[in-house]
Amino acid sequence: MSPVLAFSLLGALLVVGVIAGAAIRLLDGRRRGGGHLLFDAAHSDGELGATATLVQFSTETCARCPQVRRMLSDIAADGDGLEHVEVDLTHRPDLSTRYRVLQTPTTFVVGPDGIVRARFNGVPRRDALSEALAAV
Structure with missing residues (x-):
């Protein structure tokens, strides 16, 4: 392999890595829809x-x-009417599959009916969390 080709491949790999890292960092802590998930309170201690429950996985x-x-x-x-519960996936790894949790921390905003209204992967931004709670 010629040195020019090797450095070109190394440069391309570096560019792809930087772009992937920037995309992951940009999406970290952003609000996502809850989908059609239903959170079972029996999976937590609380x-x-x-009004709403903040569920932290x-x-x-971590x-x-x-x-x-x-x-x-x-x-x-x-x-008023807000609760915070924490689910430790170290002791309950089955819940990571059930709720599709791929990283910790992951935070759910759950309505009083148990429906997941919003989810945050990574550290949630306080303003986005406030907006999600206001929507509940």
């Missing part, structure tokens, strides 16, 4: 809130989960 090795836990707990404490 009850569903009268985390693992023991580095960003404590930050999200503090933020969601603060939001739930300030809101």
